[in-house]
Amino acid sequence: MASILLEKVGKVYPNGYRxxxxxxxxxxxxxxxxxxGPSGCGKTTVLRMIAGLEEISTGDLKIGGAVxxxxxxxxxxxxxxxxxxxxxxxxxxxxxxxxxxxxRKLPKEEVRRKVEEAAEILGLSEWLDRKPKQxxxxxxxxxxxxxxxxxxxxxFLMDEPLSNLDAKLRVKMRSEVRRIQERLGVATVYVxxxxxxxxxxxxxxxVMRDGVLQQCDTPQQLYDHPVNQFVGAFIGSPAMNxxxxxxxxxxxxxxxxxxxxxxPESTFARRPALRGFAGRMVTVGIRPEDLSVAIPxxxxxxxLITEVQLLEALGSEMMVHFSIDANLVTEEAAAEEEEDILxxxxxxxxxxxxxxxxxxxxxxxxxxxxxxxxxxxxxxxWAIW
Amino acid sequence: MRYRRRKGISRIVNxxxxxxxxxxxxxxxxxxxxxASSFKTSVNIGASPPQYFPDPISFTNYSTxxxxxxxxxxxxxxxxxxxxxxxxxxxxxxxxxxxMGRLPMRGKAPMLVTLLVISVFPEIAVVSPLYLLMRDLxxxxxxxxxxxxxxxxxxxxxxxxxxxxxxxxxxxxxxTSRIDGATTMRTFWSVILPQALPGLFTAGVxxxxxxxxxxxxxxxxxxxxxxxxxxxGIALFGSPNVIPYGTIFAASVVxxxxxxxxxxxxxxxxxxxxxxxAVKG
Numbered sequence: 001m002a003s004i005l006l007e008k009v010g011k012v013y014p015n016g017y018r019x020x021x022x023x024x025x026x027x028x029x030x031x032x033x034x035x036x037g038p039s040g041c042g043k044t045t046v047l048r049m050i051a052g053l054e055e056i057s058t059g060d061l062k063i064g065g066a067v068x069x070x071x072x073x074x075x076x077x078x079x080x081x082x083x084x085x086x087x088x089x090x091x092x093x094x095x096x097x098x099x100x101x102x103x104r105k106l107p108k109e110e111v112r113r114k115v116e117e118a119a120e121i122l123g124l125s126e127w128l129d130r131k132p133k134q135x136x137x138x139x140x141x142x143x144x145x146x147x148x149x150x151x152x153x154x155x156f157l158m159d160e161p162l163s164n165l166d167a168k169l170r171v172k173m174r175s176e177v178r179r180i181q182e183r184l185g186v187a188t189v190y191v192x193x194x195x196x197x198x199x200x201x202x203x204x205x206x207v208m209r210d211g212v213l214q215q216c217d218t219p220q221q222l223y224d225h226p227v228n229q230f231v232g233a234f235i236g237s238p239a240m241n242x243x244x245x246x247x248x249x250x251x252x253x254x255x256x257x258x259x260x261x262x263x264p265e266s267t268f269a270r271r272p273a274l275r276g277f278a279g280r281m282v283t284v285g286i287r288p289e290d291l292s293v294a295i296p297x298x299x300x301x302x303x304l305i306t307e308v309q310l311l312e313a314l315g316s317e318m319m320v321h322f323s324i325d326a327n328l329v330t331e332e333a334a335a336e337e338e339e340d341i342l343x344x345x346x347x348x349x350x351x352x353x354x355x356x357x358x359x360x361x362x363x364x365x366x367x368x369x370x371x372x373x374x375x376x377x378x379x380x381x382w383a384i385w
Numbered sequence: 386m387r388y389r390r391r392k393g394i395s396r397i398v399n400x401x402x403x404x405x406x407x408x409x410x411x412x413x414x415x416x417x418x419x420x421a422s423s424f425k426t427s428v429n430i431g432a433s434p435p436q437y438f439p440d441p442i443s444f445t446n447y448s449t450x451x452x453x454x455x456x457x458x459x460x461x462x463x464x465x466x467x468x469x470x471x472x473x474x475x476x477x478x479x480x481x482x483x484x485m486g487r488l489p490m491r492g493k494a495p496m497l498v499t500l501l502v503i504s505v506f507p508e509i510a511v512v513s514p515l516y517l518l519m520r521d522l523x524x525x526x527x528x529x530x531x532x533x534x535x536x537x538x539x540x541x542x543x544x545x546x547x548x549x550x551x552x553x554x555x556x557x558x559x560x561t562s563r564i565d566g567a568t569t570m571r572t573f574w575s576v577i578l579p580q581a582l583p584g585l586f587t588a589g590v591x592x593x594x595x596x597x598x599x600x601x602x603x604x605x606x607x608x609x610x611x612x613x614x615x616x617x618g619i620a621l622f623g624s625p626n627v628i629p630y631g632t633i634f635a636a637s638v639v640x641x642x643x644x645x646x647x648x649x650x651x652x653x654x655x656x657x658x659x660x661x662x663a664v665k666g
Contacts, residue, residue, distance in 0.1 A: 086557035
């Protein structure tokens, strides 16, 4: 067991492409760190550099305190789980799990004992004599895990290990992977592009974009205090609604299109810099869950009049796609491939209780949880604190 | 188009079945004739009308081939030459194919094209210079005079087949193996090669067959008689005045058996080996 430390780590490919830049990251002993970001953000490159499959161009990588930049993968004592599992098809489950131990020239008896132990933890005991071909997707995934845990390595590296599973199994395996990792207490770096996976699994989540680390924090902190527009839009599903807005001259109100919202005093206590934007444009971020259906006749200074475009009933809740006349700010890099297709220009999403009687095309008054809305500087896209 | 189940007599008598039957006869009849004639007496081989089944069944042709003509020696020579050449081709070919298919290397494309060109090069064009080379090396009438050229001639095709096979093995196999602690050679031997077995069988069967049936070099590079292989041996049976058909048939049957067994045993692999890379997965 050991910690992993990345100091100013960078990766430049021979063609000049900078995949990762100046990355500082520490993964403590026993910690589960999730690296998340859209495809091409460099997260897999980081993982492969830690594994030793990719050379480190700049900076230092330390595992257990020692610099391992120039060590071969086998000498780093880390285990990796690949997206496609990469099980050896000609070996049985037991041989797959035991291969690394066999290479270390452990006595046969000990290899067998350790393989059985790992199989026990993963519930694979009765499949040890099968070939990978004869196993289901979930079982193969577990064999890949088994291959990693049997060596008791210093660190686990996982590259989207659940993305080949169907949705239901993926949810089940999430907690399974976490349970195993907690039991073994090994530092783990887990790469995914799925922010839900990141939020549910990570002790901490590191959000990357274009090779640069944006923010690394606990899931709740990421959700509550995104450092910039990108993190705000990337974390959370459905994504945060972002609008161009103008702060009033004394910074007490904010206008979204033709509508005005009053900013509570408490906001300035948490975001003192916001006063400096008085009379200027800002980007406002409102999470779908921070919008609720306004009670008729209730206070109107924190509510928006919207036109309902589309209703998605999910049983336990309802997604209301609405439009207002404010300009939408798009954070394209944060959009997950297909998920946001339904959202058009000027539209927003609210997550409300399922008992809504409104219909498409009608007007709906939505109450904004004003103390929870986010402000970003439109020029830098960084959060205004 | 809808599939219509044939009814009644047309389930058996229909154009499709007739075509299959026709092709089968076309292919199998010569082989049957070869086997049947090898058991006929020399008088009955040329009998008119032809004898469709050997009567009486005679083993004279076989004993003549082995005892009188020393066919056993030719068979042994063929086995030695073919087995060594095949092993060499697979050994060198798998390493070269792996390098061509997997390792980062400059000039891969021109090398592959060169190999392809060499593999279609007519043998007859190089036999004369090779003869001079063999003579100067003092290799005429030796096993290596055949083993080395056979290896060289069959390598390009084997490299191509094996390369295609290695290429479809996921890269993660090597990476996993590296992280597991295997060296490059160990990875190649324990992880990559077992997954390329069908390709190895395919290349092996093709090389074996090619060496087993090769005639021109075997005839040219042997000046003694003690290193004659099966094809040359059979061709030189008899004397200018006598062509012992029966003996030739018997020897040919014996010659076909190993190749037949090989193809039957490995046919599944050979078929999958030839189509590897055609379809992903």
